[in-house]
Amino acid sequence: MEDYSYLLSIALILISTKVLGLFSKKIKLPQVVGALLAGVILGPACLGLIHSTEMLSCLSEVGVIVLMFAAGFETDIKELKRSGKASFLIALIGVLVPLAGGAAVAYFFNDSVDGNKLLQNIFIGIILTATSVSITVETLKEMGKLSTPAGNAILGAAIIDDILGIIALTLVISMADPSVKIGTVLLKILGFFVFTFVAAVGYHYLFKKWTDNSPVKLRRYVVISFAFCLILSYCAEEFFGVADITGAFFAGLAISGTKKADYINKRFDTLSYLLLSPIFFASIGLKVVLPEMNMEIILFTLLITLVAILTKIIGCGLGAKICKYSNKEALQIGVGMVSRGEVALIVANKGEAVGLMSDKFFAPIVIMVVLTTILTPVLLKVVFKDKNGEDSNSPENEPVPAAK
Numbered sequence: 291m292e293d294y295s296y297l298l299s300i301a302l303i304l305i306s307t308k309v310l311g312l313f314s315k316k317i318k319l320p321q322v323v324g325a326l327l328a329g330v331i332l333g334p335a336c337l338g339l340i341h342s343t344e345m346l347s348c349l350s351e352v353g354v355i356v357l358m359f360a361a362g363f364e365t366d367i368k369e370l371k372r373s374g375k376a377s378f379l380i381a382l383i384g385v386l387v388p389l390a391g392g393a394a395v396a397y398f399f400n401d402s403v404d405g406n407k408l409l410q411n412i413f414i415g416i417i418l419t420a421t422s423v424s425i426t427v428e429t430l431k432e433m434g435k436l437s438t439p440a441g442n443a444i445l446g447a448a449i450i451d452d453i454l455g456i457i458a459l460t461l462v463i464s465m466a467d468p469s470v471k472i473g474t475v476l477l478k479i480l481g482f483f484v485f486t487f488v489a490a491v492g493y494h495y496l497f498k499k500w501t502d503n504s505p506v507k508l509r510r511y512v513v514i515s516f517a518f519c520l521i522l523s524y525c526a527e528e529f530f531g532v533a534d535i536t537g538a539f540f541a542g543l544a545i546s547g548t549k550k551a552d553y554i555n556k557r558f559d560t561l562s563y564l565l566l567s568p569i570f571f572a573s574i575g576l577k578v579v580l581p582e583m584n585m586e587i588i589l590f591t592l593l594i595t596l597v598a599i600l601t602k603i604i605g606c607g608l609g610a611k612i613c614k615y616s617n618k619e620a621l622q623i624g625v626g627m628v629s630r631g632e633v634a635l636i637v638a639n640k641g642e643a644v645g646l647m648s649d650k651f652f653a654p655i656v657i658m659v660v661l662t663t664i665l666t667p668v669l670l671k672v673v674f675k676d677k678n679g680e681d682s683n684s685p686e687n688e689p690v691p692a693a694k
Contacts, residue, residue: 299340300569306332307568322428322571322667329575330660342576346569351534353562353570354424358535359519360558361427362542363551364436365445373439377446380609384447384627385419385454387605391597392418399590402648413462413646417655418598419455420634422663423448424535426626428567429667435674440619444626445539447606451627452533453479459637462646475531482530486522486537490544493518501550511550512557518544578660579653591654595661602628622673629666630659 310324310331332340340346392415400411426444430436436445456479461472501511519541526537545551607624615623638655641647647655 296343296345299343299346300565302332302340303328303572304565304568307572319668319671321432322425323664325568325571326425326575326660326664328568329572330578331575332572333576333578335575335578340576342573346573346576349566350570350573353566354535355519355523355538356558356562356566357424357427357570358538359516359542360555360562361423361431361436361445362539363545363555364431365442365543365546367543367546373443373446376610376613376615377443378450379613380443380447380606380623380627381450381454383609383612384421384602384606384624385451385458387608388418388598388601389415389458391415391601392594395590395593395597396651399586399651400648406646409462409465410646410648413641414594414651414655416455416458416462417634417637417641417647418594418601418630419451419458420630420637421448421451421455421602421627422629422634423626424570425629425663425666426670428571429670430626430674433671433674439615440622440626443610443615443619443623447609447623447627449536449539452536455637456531456533478530479532482526482532482536485525485530486540489522490540493541494544494548497545497550498548501548509557512554515541515545515554516558574660574663578656587650587654590651591657594654595658598630598658598662599628599665618673622670625666625669625673628662628669630662634659 306328307325310328311321312324314321314324314327331337334341389412393411394415396411396414400407400414402410423444426448427436430438430441430444435441457472457475497511497515519538522537522541523534524537526532527534545554603621603624605624606627607620610620610623611617634655638647638652638659642649642652
């Protein structure tokens with residue numbers, strides 16, 4: 291007999307993310323906070339009504355791909371080019387500082403007796419280097435701040451951060467597992483950028499030529515563009531070992547600046563807030579499972595969370611200041627890079643699988659991921675406030691997970 295419980299699960303997710311999203315808005319918080327809390331409440335950490343399943347995970351992955359695809363064609367390419375060098379420096383310092391901070395915290399709590407203790411400490415630091423920009427993107431869209439200088443710097447830095455994190459992860463794993471070759475990984479990353487550049491530029495000019503002479507806004511533009519996004523996302527993961535959301539972002543960049551970009555954006559907004567984004571944000575909360583906590587684990591959880599927040603703000607903020615951003619913009623960029631999200635969970639799972647992370651650290655890492663994910667939109671709301679103290683919500687930017 292077929293199981294149709296997934297239908298009820300999706301219905302509960304949609305209703306709860308909507309209700310809690312509106313409640314978050316009522317108390318002057320970004321609505322994405324409510325969507326994240328909905329997953330925690332419905333999941334095993336609280337009520338236990340819904341558990342993470344393969345189908346929900348797949349829908350969640352499509353949801354974050356759509357979110358980053360939309361961020362791509364809303365991005366100002368000229369501004370992104372201008373912030374390219376700055377983004378690299380922001381990402382580099384924003385990786386080195388959390389790496390050192392995470393390794394230092396692990397040093398005092400890691401009681402491993404095998405020869406990989408140093409690598410295990412470094413691996414905890416690598417988890418902290420991860421940045422999940424999807425939460426930041428959604429919050430900045432809600433506030434109408436995605437295309438600001440700080441917003442573009444965050445987008446650029448997050449992409450480079452992802453690449454640097456992959457290199458660091460592969461380097462540590464190669465030290466523990468000789469079958470992994472760092473040279474091969476670097477060649478794959480280089481190949482990804484060459485392949486993506488050719489594909490994105492080619493699609494941009496073909497799409498522009500196809501649509502510029504057409505006054506009609508046809509659905510085929512949306513379908514073909516989404517197919518291109520999914521293909522580029524698949525190629526990124528399958529052939530180059532780069533995050534699929536990076537491929538999705540570049541697919542969006544290929545469409546930005548064309549006459550049909552706004553039309554496509556509106557269609558994807560509907561797809562996103564109707565189904566995919568609520569499932570994505572709620573699925574993060576569904577992964578939370580509260581372990582049996584002793585004082586050592588509680589202390590480690592608090593410290594690793596505090597270090598995760600401060601090292602990204604300090605590291606990325608320092609990089610931004612070196613690149614002549616104002617104090618306020620530097621703080622905005624640092625806060626925008628705090629969220630760890632699904633990226634850190636993927637890295638943590640990989641580390642546990644190859645024996646680079648103790649089982650006792652996994653639950654605190656999950657809690658850290660959830661806390662940084664929930665706190666990021668709250669902090670962004672604070673640092674992006676105007677001088678008069680009013681929030682920066684833009685009426686035309688209805689938040690995805692709880693749109694009216």
